[in-house]
Amino acid sequence: MTASEQDFLNNPLGKDTTLEDVVDGFEFLDDWEERYAFIIDLGKQLPPFPDDERTEENYVHGCQSQVWLIHHYDEESGKLYLLIDSDAIIVRGLAAIILVALNGKTPRDLLATDIDELFEELDLFRHISPTRGNGLRAMVSKIRDIAAETAAA
Amino acid sequence: MTDLSVANKAGRATFDVDAVRRDFPILDQQINGKPLVYLDNGASAQKPIAVLDAMDRYYREMHSNVHRGAHTLGDRATSAFEGAREKVRSFLNAGSTREIIWTRGTTEAINVVANGLAGRLKPGDEILVSHMEHHANIVPWQMVAERTGAKVLPVQVTPEGELDLESFTSLLGDRTRVLALTHVSNVLGTVNPVAPLIEQAKARGVITLIDGAQAVPHFQPDVQALGCDFYVFSSHKLFGPTGIGVLYGKAQLLEEMPPYQGGGEMIERVSFERTTWNVLPYKFEAGTPPIAEAVGLGAAIDYLDSLDRKGMEAAEAALLTRANQLVESVPGMEVIGTASNKMPVMSFKIAGLHPSDIGTLLDQQGIEIRTGHHCAMPLMDFYGVPGTARASFAFYNTLEEVEQLFTALQKIQRLFA
Numbered sequence: 220m221t222a223s224e225q226d227f228l229n230n231p232l233g234k235d236t237t238l239e240d241v242v243d244g245f246e247f248l249d250d251w252e253e254r255y256a257f258i259i260d261l262g263k264q265l266p267p268f269p270d271d272e273r274t275e276e277n278y279v280h281g282c283q284s285q286v287w288l289i290h291h292y293d294e295e296s297g298k299l300y301l302l303i304d305s306d307a308i309i310v311r312g313l314a315a316i317i318l319v320a321l322n323g324k325t326p327r328d329l330l331a332t333d334i335d336e337l338f339e340e341l342d343l344f345r346h347i348s349p350t351r352g353n354g355l356r357a358m359v360s361k362i363r364d365i366a367a368e369t370a371a372a
Numbered sequence: 373m374t375d376l377s378v379a380n381k382a383g384r385a386t387f388d389v390d391a392v393r394r395d396f397p398i399l400d401q402q403i404n405g406k407p408l409v410y411l412d413n414g415a416s417a418q419k420p421i422a423v424l425d426a427m428d429r430y431y432r433e434m435h436s437n438v439h440r441g442a443h444t445l446g447d448r449a450t451s452a453f454e455g456a457r458e459k460v461r462s463f464l465n466a467g468s469t470r471e472i473i474w475t476r477g478t479t480e481a482i483n484v485v486a487n488g489l490a491g492r493l494k495p496g497d498e499i500l501v502s503h504m505e506h507h508a509n510i511v512p513w514q515m516v517a518e519r520t521g522a523k524v525l526p527v528q529v530t531p532e533g534e535l536d537l538e539s540f541t542s543l544l545g546d547r548t549r550v551l552a553l554t555h556v557s558n559v560l561g562t563v564n565p566v567a568p569l570i571e572q573a574k575a576r577g578v579i580t581l582i583d584g585a586q587a588v589p590h591f592q593p594d595v596q597a598l599g600c601d602f603y604v605f606s607s608h609k610l611f612g613p614t615g616i617g618v619l620y621g622k623a624q625l626l627e628e629m630p631p632y633q634g635g636g637e638m639i640e641r642v643s644f645e646r647t648t649w650n651v652l653p654y655k656f657e658a659g660t661p662p663i664a665e666a667v668g669l670g671a672a673i674d675y676l677d678s679l680d681r682k683g684m685e686a687a688e689a690a691l692l693t694r695a696n697q698l699v700e701s702v703p704g705m706e707v708i709g710t711a712s713n714k715m716p717v718m719s720f721k722i723a724g725l726h727p728s729d730i731g732t733l734l735d736q737q738g739i740e741i742r743t744g745h746h747c748a749m750p751l752m753d754f755y756g757v758p759g760t761a762r763a764s765f766a767f768y769n770t771l772e773e774v775e776q777l778f779t780a781l782q783k784i785q786r787l788f789a
Contacts, residue, residue, distance in 0.1 A: 251736040256787055283728040283744055307726035
């Protein structure tokens with residue numbers, strides 16, 4: 220099964236779950252256990268990822284775990300929709316946070332979003348360091364590449 | 373210097389982990405608000421003050437280029453540098469310092485040998501490695517096989533993580549030219565019975581190389597007793613600096629091998645008609661060598677000599693025993709590598725968790741381990757895992773740290789449950 224348009228449009232991340240929700244959520248968490256429990260829960264909101272899309276083409280290199288990313292450009296609204304999957308639970312949570320910030324934006328808006336600055340401003344990086352292993356940077360850079368290609372097309 | 377080491381030995385009649393920990397300043401710090409528990413010694417070990425001081429003193433008091441002989445500083449540097457070579461010779465019980473060659477590390481040492489043996493290999497010749505090798509003891513052989521038409525064949529591993537000796541016997545044949553084995557597996561901790569395997573290989577005239585990178589931090593090999601042709605290791609895993617490693621090779625084979633790199637130091641005479649090579653070990657040491665690093669490695673060996681070696685080995689074994697006892701306290705935890713003869717290394721998985729999940733959440737608790745494929749993808753494939761989490765202990769780790777690891781794993785397991 221490959222992904223349908225509905226799979227992309229039904230993704231709650233960035234739509235029902237907003238950046239404000241995530242930031243508010245983080246604010247009340249005291250220790251690493253609560254923070255990571257929150258991140259793990261966010262990961263559970265990732266929509267199911269179609270098995271057929273787990274291909275080399277959709278693979279995000281540069282993560283310690285396996286990460287796949289697909290996109291759909293909705294011409295009518297001019298917005299870019301994303302789906303991400305990983306076999307590591309924390310990476311799924313981080314992917315959810317990225318989607319909350321970047322999913323369902325126009326490529327131009329997406330490219331104008333400085334996610335590092337945004338996360339720093341929101342103090343998210345205080346406890347989620349963008350290490351080599353978790354692939355945060357690799358995911359963001361692949362999404363930005365897709366947005367740039369879509370904008371150029 | 374000799375007097376000092378005797379005094380140290382007398383001063384530390386029994387192994388005292390608290391005293392030893394004070395020799396490693398890096399251990400005394402907080403990570404993510406928790407006391408650091410460093411359990412990634414298999415990737416790289418920490419350095420005692422003795423090593424830091426030796427390198428600092430070298431640069432402050434005696435640095436100059438070596439083997440130039442024109443001035444006093446040069447003589448001091450040369451004597452410190454060659455003194456370190458003698459310490460390594462003694463550490464390995466090699467016959468001569470001519471047989472001790474500095475490299476950048478284990479990886480380069482294996483590349484020097486693989487490259488040096490290429491001229492002896494013909495199409496159809498076989499190079500035996502094992503399924504538990506680090507990529508550094510696979511890829512250089514694959515590259516030389518590609519050039520020569522030789523084949524690289526892996527000795528199989530049992531599910532427990534031991535070498536399959538039947539597989540070894542069946543693969544060791546008339547076409548075998550090289551046997552390259554790890555002494556201790558970086559993933560499993562298995563100590564391979566290399567001595568009898570070297571003996572069988574030697575009986576057939578097979579050249580033998582032992583990768584000692586994971587062995588030397590735990591015990592002292594005797595290359596003459598082992599009888600191997602080559603033994604290689606890295607300084608940074610032996611509590612010395614990064615950037616330097618050791619290739620021990622039998623003089624006769626080293627004499628026969630072509631140099632690895634050309635340049636300064638490795639030549640006897642250069643002309644456009646004919647260039648001749650320097651004597652051993654310099655023939656394999658082109659360019660200005662890592663002098664301060666050699667001095668640091670020498671200091672690390674002196675430091676280890678000052679410890680109660682038997683007590684240290686017993687303390688390490690106790691760490692592994694405690695870890696093994698605690699495995700069942702973590703639901704879903706499974707140890708990968710349960711060989712009967714094991715160094716204090718524990719690779720594991722926890723049902724439902726990715727190794728990177730485990731590593732991230734241990735780091736949150738100040739506990740540093742390695743996660744991933746450990747540069748041993750064939751072994752990961754054998755066990756059908758994308759990677760493992762690996763805690764690797766050193767003599768400066770404590771039983772309390774082992775217990776902290778398992779308390780932390782229990783927390784993680786609950787978080788995901």
